Amino acid sequence: MLLTLHKSTIIAHPPTIIITGSKSESNRLLLLQALYPELQIENVSNSDDSETMQKALKSSSNHIDVSHAGTAMRFLTAFFATQEGRDITITGSARMKERPIQVLVQALNALGADISYLETEGCPPLKINGKPLTKDQVSLKANVSSQYISALLLIAPKLENGLELTLEGKITSVPYINMTLDLLTQIGVETSFKNNLITVRPLQKLSPQQQVLTVESDWSSVSYFYSIVALSPVGTTITLSHYKKDSLQGDSVLASIYTDFGVTTTFGNNTITLVKTDEAQLGSVNCQLQNAPDIAQTIAVTCFGLGIGCHLTGLHTLKIKETDRLVALKTELEKLGAQVDITNEALLLHSSTQINDNVSIATYHDHRMAMAFAPLALKTNLQIEDAMVVSKSYPTFWEDLKTIGFKISK
Template identity: 70%
Template sequence: MDIKIQKSQLHNHQKVQITGSKSESNRLLLLQALYPQVSISNVSNSDDSVLMRKALSSEEELIDIHHAGTAMRFLTAYFSIQKGRETIITGSPRMKERPIKILVDALSTLGAEITYLENDGFPPLKIIGKELTENKVTLAANVSSQYISALLLIASKFEKGLELTLEGKITSVPYINMTLSLLNSVGVETSFVENIITVKPNTTDIEPQTLTVESDWSSASYFYGLIALSDVGTEITIGSYKSESLQGDSVLADIYEKFGVTTTFLKESITLRKSSNIDINSIVELDLKNAPDIAQTIAVTAFGLGLECYMIGLHTLKIKETDRLVALKTELEKLGAEVIITDLSLHLKPSKTVNSNITIATYNDHRMAMAFAPLGLKVPIVIENADVVSKSYPQFWEDFKTIGFNLK
């Protein structure tokens, strides 16, 4: 389904409730599978979390997680410790192109039995679950945090726990800290000192408890983009958020001050307000190594405002649902932008105009669809394969329509 966004005007002072964080939900769903005493509220209704929950409750040998990259990594670890169970885990054609060798090698070092069924280093995988008795492994510190989190989430079930050494400069620290915090919240003891992460084996019963998932900050980014592209005085309230967040993408509150957006934290929500216009000659420079998922939104915001923008720390974007750096360059240039990319950076030159009635390809990537949608405040635009948003934010288009977007 394609959606055409006619040039739109936001209704002011709207309130939108956003579903729970996909990142938190998927971690807690795996912990709940290991520790059934844990209950979860405000779980994400994203496709990825639905697939994660379905896979964890399935007794079938074949598990198909489609486009869900987080689920692929977390479930590879999970099924490796299901003693005596044989599992084949596969996904979409794009998933079969996304590397998983780093995680498989680490699990194999710990004693897991995993084989590749098609191409070495990539899904699908055949996993024979067993008890993992080794407890030390080393990873490069700049790998995707999902590889690291996958190991940490299952480590309390190892006979001796886990000592994970990270070599080099660590990236995506907020996501690692999120995982450790959630482990602590269910009663698992951990430590993170310099480059060594330790997870103790669980030797006591976990207390029955209910954990509430904070709403998704990545999803909040699209509303930050909307407010940045709006007139001074426009505001919107979104929930449920807290100032002490586990999510790395909560840096949005600081970053969007560069675009004239202020964030006010309320009891269970935040209000975003366009408080000022910004100097058109300013340059936005950011290192997003700890929050790469908001790069697409930021690039589109800067383009819509005619600003120059330079972002680094984007090396993980090449192995997402699509090569997001190439996709961003391609689609922004259709709109009239000048973009230079490397394997870890994006440089957007300032633009004075935005081409109208351009069709944006989404490449089966939910964030491409949602990041470009706020440009509908500037010009008519078409979003191709718009229902791809269900991967992380199924109510996205309904919410945009509610706040004033004219969709066809």
């Protein structure tokens, strides 16, 4: 579906926006719930990715298709490897069949799993013969997607002797690893993370007081509202729920980053209020986003909309997302009149004040491309192609934008 976003202004007193539960937390807890059925989860994400996880975990079929859901592919590969007596084929979209998974498969096989490739070596689809994993020590390259690491950590408590995971080299996306370990701790699993060694002790059953967990709302999704407030006049205010100051999510760094754009964050009773208190004072923004790469698109578009430059680094994992996000960002920003340079792990946006009107933004089957560019409707008219791709993480995104003043038509 093609949506047209007409040049808009945020209404004076917008209603509180209720954001769905974090996809990252939800998918971790859904896997843990499959291992520990007594676990109850509240405020589960209504995203496509989390629905895919739920459907796959409940399925009795021996053929699982996760479509574009990368987290589901990685987590489910680890889960099904441990399910004795189940022979599973797991596949996905054409793009999913291009996304690497060899690092995880090698680690699982080293622990005793039986996983093989059905098409391209190192990529899905996979044939998984579920069996007990008998070994408890494995090494993994640390500079790849943290989801490989989390996939191993999530199944670790159900292994007979737990797991000792050695990470080789510089670790990527530490907050996401800490999120996984914190959730394990909350259900009663003993863990430690010292230097490059992670240890997870076995746990057979949850205690009654550790059987209910509530998912915090998604910080990646709130990034688009940070961008909206940053691109709006001083005094613009938006409140969102459900958020907490001591978040497990790495993207909560938004509260600090967006102070450079004149946006302040106030934590209330389970809410955050974003206020545009000042105009952005910087000519250029420098951000190291190794621990929060999913907000790179949002920050780049915010800077472009404000007419300032940015240098974003630590982005090497963006090349293996739903699309090559660095190439996609460069292509779409340049349609709008930007000058962008990229490398394998960085993006450099040159400052400019020109924004081309009525540009059609391609989304590349990537929910974050659609949502990151939407705030530019505060500056110009634009179209978003395949706009319903947002359902991957935030199904009510367009409706929520309308409630705060965006003018959107089909």
